[in-house]
Amino acid sequence: MNGFLGIDVGSVSTNLVVLDESGAVRESLYLRTQGQPIKAIKTSLNMAVERLPGLKVLGVGTTGSARHLASVIVGADSVKNEITAHAVAASSMVPGVRTVIEIGGQDSKLIILRDGVVTDFAMNTVCAAGTGSFLDQQAARLGIPIEQFGEMARRATLAVRIAGRCAVFAESDMIHKQQMGYSLEDIGAGLCEALVRNFLNNLGKGKEILSPVVFQGGVAANVGMRDAFNKALATEIIVPEYFGVMGAVGAAILAREYAARTGRTMFRGFSTLDVDFSSKSIECRGCPNQCEVISIQRGSQVLARWGDRCGKWSGVNGILKNEELAEA
Amino acid sequence: MKVTFPHMGNLHIVAKALLEYLDVPVVVPPPISKRTLALGLSHSPEFACIPLKINMGNFVEAAELGADTIVMAGGVGPCRFGYYAQVEREILKDLGYNYQMIVVEPPDTHWSEVKEKIKLISQGKPWWQITGAIKFAWLKARAIDIVEQKVQKIRARELVKGNADTVYRQALENIDMARDKQGVLKARDKALANLDDIPIDKDKTVLKVAVIGEIYTILEPYVNQNIEMHLGRLGVEVSRSIYLSEWINDHLFMKIIPIRSTKDYIKMAPPYLGHFVGGHGQETVGSAVKYSRTGFDGAIQLAPLTCMPEIVAQSILPVVSKKENFPIMTIYFDEQTGEAGMLTRLEAFIDLLERRVDLKRSKDNEWIFGN
Numbered sequence: 044m045n046g047f048l049g050i051d052v053g054s055v056s057t058n059l060v061v062l063d064e065s066g067a068v069r070e071s072l073y074l075r076t077q078g079q080p081i082k083a084i085k086t087s088l089n090m091a092v093e094r095l096p097g098l099k100v101l102g103v104g105t106t107g108s109a110r111h112l113a114s115v116i117v118g119a120d121s122v123k124n125e126i127t128a129h130a131v132a133a134s135s136m137v138p139g140v141r142t143v144i145e146i147g148g149q150d151s152k153l154i155i156l157r158d159g160v161v162t163d164f165a166m167n168t169v170c171a172a173g174t175g176s177f178l179d180q181q182a183a184r185l186g187i188p189i190e191q192f193g194e195m196a197r198r199a200t201l202a203v204r205i206a207g208r209c210a211v212f213a214e215s216d217m218i219h220k221q222q223m224g225y226s227l228e229d230i231g232a233g234l235c236e237a238l239v240r241n242f243l244n245n246l247g248k249g250k251e252i253l254s255p256v257v258f259q260g261g262v263a264a265n266v267g268m269r270d271a272f273n274k275a276l277a278t279e280i281i282v283p284e285y286f287g288v289m290g291a292v293g294a295a296i297l298a299r300e301y302a303a304r305t306g307r308t309m310f311r312g313f314s315t316l317d318v319d320f321s322s323k324s325i326e327c328r329g330c331p332n333q334c335e336v337i338s339i340q341r342g343s344q345v346l347a348r349w350g351d352r353c354g355k356w357s358g359v360n361g362i363l364k365n366e367e368l369a370e371a
Numbered sequence: 372m373k374v375t376f377p378h379m380g381n382l383h384i385v386a387k388a389l390l391e392y393l394d395v396p397v398v399v400p401p402p403i404s405k406r407t408l409a410l411g412l413s414h415s416p417e418f419a420c421i422p423l424k425i426n427m428g429n430f431v432e433a434a435e436l437g438a439d440t441i442v443m444a445g446g447v448g449p450c451r452f453g454y455y456a457q458v459e460r461e462i463l464k465d466l467g468y469n470y471q472m473i474v475v476e477p478p479d480t481h482w483s484e485v486k487e488k489i490k491l492i493s494q495g496k497p498w499w500q501i502t503g504a505i506k507f508a509w510l511k512a513r514a515i516d517i518v519e520q521k522v523q524k525i526r527a528r529e530l531v532k533g534n535a536d537t538v539y540r541q542a543l544e545n546i547d548m549a550r551d552k553q554g555v556l557k558a559r560d561k562a563l564a565n566l567d568d569i570p571i572d573k574d575k576t577v578l579k580v581a582v583i584g585e586i587y588t589i590l591e592p593y594v595n596q597n598i599e600m601h602l603g604r605l606g607v608e609v610s611r612s613i614y615l616s617e618w619i620n621d622h623l624f625m626k627i628i629p630i631r632s633t634k635d636y637i638k639m640a641p642p643y644l645g646h647f648v649g650g651h652g653q654e655t656v657g658s659a660v661k662y663s664r665t666g667f668d669g670a671i672q673l674a675p676l677t678c679m680p681e682i683v684a685q686s687i688l689p690v691v692s693k694k695e696n697f698p699i700m701t702i703y704f705d706e707q708t709g710e711a712g713m714l715t716r717l718e719a720f721i722d723l724l725e726r727r728v729d730l731k732r733s734k735d736n737e738w739i740f741g742n
Contacts, residue, residue, distance in 0.1 A: 108711050126719035150712075160730065161723045163698070166716060249689030331404035332593075352597055353540075354533040354604075 044069070044095065047102045047302065048310075049295025050084065050117065051128065051288065052076060052109035055148025055175065056261065057083035059091055060291035061098065062299060066135070070094055071288045080109040081320050084116050092313050100310045104128075104298030106290050115339050115347045116320055118311035121297040128293030130154045130161045133257045135296055136283040141253040144272065144280075145289070146242070146262035148175045153246040165246040173241040175262045177210045181217065181234060185227060189265075192231060196267025199232035207237030208244075235267040239275050254278040259286040318342060327351060372471075373398050374492065375438035377426040380590035381519075382615060384547045385512045386442070392504035393493040398438035400429035403593040405708070407432055412706060414462055420675035421594055421705055422587045423455050427462065434468050442492060445476040449649030450680050452587075479622045505623070507555075511546055512616040513630075514559035518542045521566050523610065526603025528571040536600060538565045575606070578724050581662035583612040583655050584673040585681050588704055590615065595673050596710050598702075598717070605721055610667070612636065612658035613651070636661060643687050643694075650680030656687050663697035668724045670697065671717075676705040698723060 046069060049060040053076065061070040072090050076083045092098060104121040105113040106128035114122040123131075125145075133143045134156060143154040151173050155163040167173060182189040196202075203225050206212040213234065220230055243252075256278055262268055263286040273280045285292055302308060324337045336356045338348040348356040375398045376386050383399045390397045401407070403425055411428030430441060441460075446453030460472040473492055478485045493501055518539065525535040542562030549555040580602060582589050589595065589611055599609045613633055620628045636657030644656040659670050672688060674681030685701050692699045700720045702713060 108715070124715045124718040124722070126715065127722045160726045161719070162727075163692075164700075164719060164723070166712070249686065331402045331406070333405055352600075354536060354600075 044097065045099045045101050046095070047295045047299045048088075048091070048100055048104070048117075049128075049291040049293065049298060050087065050103065050105045050107075050113050050119075051125070051290035051294055052080050052084060052105065052107040052113045053125075053147060053149070053290070054108055057087055057107075058288040058291040059087040060285070060288050060295045061091055061095060062292075062295040064101070066296065066299060068285055068292060071285055071291070073287055076109075080112055081116060081322070084113050085316050085320075088117065088313060088316055100308060100312075102298035102302035102308045103310045104294035104296075104301070106294040110294075111347070111349065112339065116311075117315065118309040119298070120301045120305075120309050121294070123294060123297050125290050126152055126154060126164050126166070127161070128290045128297065129259065130156060130164075130293070131296050132285075132289040132293035133259065133283070134159050136285070136289075136292070137255060137257050137281055140255050140257045140281075142256040144242070144256065144258045145260040146174060146258075146268070147260040147290075150174060151242055151246065151260075153242070153250065153252075155250055155252075163250055165248070165250065167245060173207075173238045173245065175260070177213075178234075178238070178262060178265065178268075181214065184214075185231075187227070187231075193235075193264070193266035193268065195228055196231035196235050196265075197270060199226070199228040201229050202232035202236050202271075203229045205230070205233040205237040207239075207241040213237055232267060232271075235265070235271040236274070239268065239271040243275060252276060255281055257281045257283060259283060259289040261287050263287070320346075324350070327356065329353070329355060372396065372440050372494070373438045374440045374442055375400055375430065375433035376442045377422075377429045378403050378591065378593075379587055380592065380615065381512075381515050381543060382590070384515060384543065385508045385615065385619075387547070388511045389504050389508035390492070392507050393496050393500060395492060395494070398433050398436045400433040400438075401436075403428070403591070408706060408708075414466060416458075418677070419455075419458075420451070420677050422452065422675055423459065424706065425591070425594065426455065426459055430459065430463060430468070430470065431466075434463075434470065439469060440471045440473065440492075442473050442475060445474045445481075447477060447480055448647060450678075452650065477622055479625065507552070509616065509619055509624075510552060510555050511549070512619055514546050514555050515543065516614040516616045518546075518559060518562045518566070519614070520610075521563060523599065523603065524608055525566050525569055525571060526600065527577040527606050527608040528573070528575050530570045530572060532604050534569045535566060535603070538562055538569070541565075576728075577606055577608045578669070578721060578728065579608045579610070579667045580721075580724070581610050581612060581658065581667050581670040582673060583658045583662070583670050584651070584684075584701075585655075585675060585678050586613050586618070586651055588673040588675050588678075589613060594675070594704050596704070596708075596713050598671070598673065598713065601710075601714060601717055602721075605717060607721060610662070612654065612662075633658075643691050644684070648680050648683045650678065652680030652684040655681060655684040656691060659688060659691045659697065659699055660695060663691070663695035668698075668728060669720065670699045671720065672699060672701040674701070674703055676703040678703075698727070 045064050047062045051058040057076045059072040063069045072087050103119045105119045106123050110122050129145050133140050145152040151167045153165045182192045203220050206216040258280045263282045321340050327334045327336050332352050334351040336350045339346045373396045387397050407428035410431045411424035414427045415424040443456040456474040463470050475488050522535045522539045545558035549558050602609050636654040639660040640653045640657035688699045
């Protein structure tokens, strides 16, 4: 079959989606990045071709914090930030959506759309209190598998009040309430409400949250969080079918749009997978900034460099040879 | 006496020109680096904003080069910055540095005190020499800003990314080296000519984005992670709400030179914000209004994390954004050095602006062609 690949390489997970020519999702993969994005990208491509033998790729889009790295490795046609990718996916899956709540591993986003166009957005800044990693950590501390956390919260009789402003405050508050004897269910529900409060106070500042509201990202799997958003916003919360891989869906849609305009792809092909990619980092000593410059290599060929402030390494006119890099 | 001062963008070139004209030995702190940040962090209260931490790093590094006197700005009003010189002096004393700290309060409110301080720094130089020094420093400040404003335009349009920055870096060096008025003007004109020689895409439609907010954050590229350069590389023309020369004209020369003034922002801030809230909070709100009415596509507010005046401004900006139909995004900066988060936000913001411009264009076409 002919298809479009969307690859979302985030801090916690690497997701890959295959769209067919009509734009329907044919395959979606979710795997942990585990700090090795290149390996995760290769593995996900391998899995895709195993599941869809004979897949002919007409276009590739990348997103996520490692989107540039991913684009260099696979040869992407479109490289887009997560906010645009998530917005594109949500408005394609839920036409008319006006609010997108996205909570992933390390960050959370609030995207406001009007007439299918992003008009405003916010991302959590310096704090990870409302994100998946914190939920993960707390579930682990309580000895509850994260998959069951939401169901457990749903059995609460009373959501106890937990400080949601800061993950450290939340944790000490939870421990304190535990020691007082509140049930795990009540504490779990309280935590969900605290995180939702944190999200809305942090990202929702001054923004008009109108329905339809779409909730996506890995945390949308948590029914406790869905309930808490539902309660706080007093509106129906829509969780799309592919909520966990919406970034990749958006990247694939953008690749499809790109291919429709140009009729060609930069995709390097699945044979790329056999080639060794490596990254090499070095501290540039050209000035006191001492930038950590990274070069991505395919065999001995340098594909890209970044990490510098001045543009000496990453600039189009600054592709220096490895020997020069070593001397810098 | 060996005088040093904190870094803030290109301030060091201007301050050095001033002091050297007065024959005062100067120690410019080494450019802000990871080391500066690390030194600053280890000697600062955790809850202070990033300017104090970088200042501390600058002072420690300047002391290593033999500086024994600090000229530091004071401040009035609710912003904590007015207290920083005092805090820094105490910390340096505790660390065992033998620094003399000369705190210069804002000249427009404390002129007689400033006069005393100038006498002290210049070691009693005659007023004609002091006036000459101020003029010379101003000349450099203005030359830098004129070159930079052109760089901000070229960056967005240059065919090979990075050319404008190369010229800019060289221009800063030349202006810094210039010993007299002719030298400064020559360096300025050479830079402008070199910028004109850079091949650009003349027909490119570029987005115009204003960088507004707290003065230190918007002027110091180390702290704002070079946001203007990144915007330029994304094809955006940038204007900043405050340029150093404008600040000098507003606060030291009482606006006698007819250039853009940050005081205009104060006039434009009402009805959104009718009074002073400390720092540049009111200017931030007013500048958003001004840029929205002068053909800009959006604005990005920059501030150090926990900055009270900018938090006040931030809470008012959504109203400005809605009423003036003008997208505004806020980014806080602290000690983090990873740029990925900022780049994601910039790209998303630019996508948003582009879509708006496209929509507006198609609506205009509808009107023209009657579809």
